[in-house]
Amino acid sequence: MSRNKKIILTAILLATLIILSRFLSIKTPILKISFAFIPSILCAIWLGAKWTVLLNVLGDIIGATLFPTGAFFIGYTISTAISGLIYGLLLYKKEDNSYTDKQFIIRLIISVVLVTCISNIGLNTLWISITTGKAFIVLLGTRIIKELIMIPIQIVVILFIEKALRKPFDTYIRSSND
Numbered sequence: 678m679s680r681n682k683k684i685i686l687t688a689i690l691l692a693t694l695i696i697l698s699r700f701l702s703i704k705t706p707i708l709k710i711s712f713a714f715i716p717s718i719l720c721a722i723w724l725g726a727k728w729t730v731l732l733n734v735l736g737d738i739i740g741a742t743l744f745p746t747g748a749f750f751i752g753y754t755i756s757t758a759i760s761g762l763i764y765g766l767l768l769y770k771k772e773d774n775s776y777t778d779k780q781f782i783i784r785l786i787i788s789v790v791l792v793t794c795i796s797n798i799g800l801n802t803l804w805i806s807i808t809t810g811k812a813f814i815v816l817l818g819t820r821i822i823k824e825l826i827m828i829p830i831q832i833v834v835i836l837f838i839e840k841a842l843r844k845p846f847d848t849y850i851r852s853s854n855d
Contacts, residue, residue: 678724678850683724686723686724687732690717690720691716691732691735691736694733694736694740695736695740695744697712698711699740699746700744708820710823710827712834714831714835715835717732717733717757717764718768718785718788719835719839720761721761721764721765721767721769721788722769723850723851725765726761726762726765727765729765730762733760734754734758734761736757737753737754737757750808752800752804752807753804756797756800756801756804759796760792760795763788763791763792763795767787767788767791781839785832789828789831789835790828798824801820802816802817
């Protein structure tokens with residue numbers, strides 16, 4: 678895939694990420710329910726870790742600058758970069774048949790669980806504790822429950838979306854006629 682296609686695809690996914698995270702999400706001071714994981718995981722599958730980290734960092738910075746919901750805090754940017762790195766390293770498909778559907782499902786489950794444990798439960802709970810002044814342990818209970826509910830939702834949503842977009846992506850984006 679040419680560099681121009683990668684830049685254009687990243688820009689489209691970036692716009693989608695910002696819309697899903699800033700406008701089509703449910704937010705409380707300690708919880709945020711959103712489908713912003715979709716463009717991030719699709720970028721990881723299609724473009725790899727480097728592009729996914731870039732997408733997530735730009736999405737956080739642009740979203741926080743243009744549509745703030747509070748003061749900007751670098752910790753959330755670090756969390757989203759780590760999430761992009763995990764997704765990109767585990768899910769990137771260099772070619773159409775890099776791995777089987779069964780291997781993809783296993784990789785998806787591992788990546789979602791790792792991101793949930795490291796970024797969403799661990800780091801983001803710490804950042805919320807720092808920014809709100811609430812005790813880490815108090816926040817942890819509600820955040821664990823929310824994340825345990827979101828794990829199967831994320832896996833099922835990505836399986837359906839990736840399967841639906843696989844053929845169009847391979848035909849129109851990944852094709853060699855740049």
